Amino acid sequence: MTDPIIAVLAFDGISPFHLSVPCLVFAEDRTALGLPRFDFRICAVKPGPIHTEAGLTIAAPHGLEGLDGADIVIIPSWHHLGEPASPPLMEALRRAHQRGALIVGLCLGTFAIAAAGLLSGRRAATHWACSEQLQKLHPDVAVDASVLYVDNGDIVTSAGVAAGLDCCLHIVRARYGAEAALRLARQIVLSPHRQGGQAQFIEHPVARSADADRFTQALDLVRATLGETHSLDSVAEAAGLTRRTFTRRFQ
Structure with a gap:
């Protein structure tokens, strides 16, 4: 039985973190954990060394031909959102999809998959901050800005980072x-399992209690008058509380 082939696309300007995500999961030998040994490939979108966003240079052993025969193709990010994937890349993605490979777009990698026309009429996820741009570029894609990932069976897309x-x-x-x-x-x-439908983030103001405001007021007064002597009674008075209430609530 041949080892499953995982092909990960890399390009100039890629973030080392985004590239490291599939490397961490699939590149190392995890056979002791019950996983198969993967034939893991880093495939350059264009020939030549890859210059990462952090200044590191990577020599990718494969080009787009590395996608041939891959069981899973992963696009871990994308560089210029307004710049579509090159025709050779889009064709390579379509070929891989047609022969049954699982296509995975992590973070902004969803943009490259959408450019190849593989997400038309389907749900997709990407980084919440870029979801509106993805929707404008590809109105035929049902972009879900709230979820962690979307599994369509043959294509999986995820939120950011x-x-x-x-x-x-x-x-x-x-x-x-x-x-x-x-x-x-x-x-x-x-974390062992975060559901794909879990929210990317929750944008709610942090609730502040009345006590928190009172204590902040008292501490601000103390900081502003560090040269003076402060007693428990004076600090409680600054908070607008009795000594007994202050000692009971301040922890």
């Missing part, structure tokens, strides 16, 4: 079982 780890762990769970995914999550110290 760390959500890529959740997405890769989901793929492990779907293909190789919950137990293997749990062992892997423990190994890389990651």
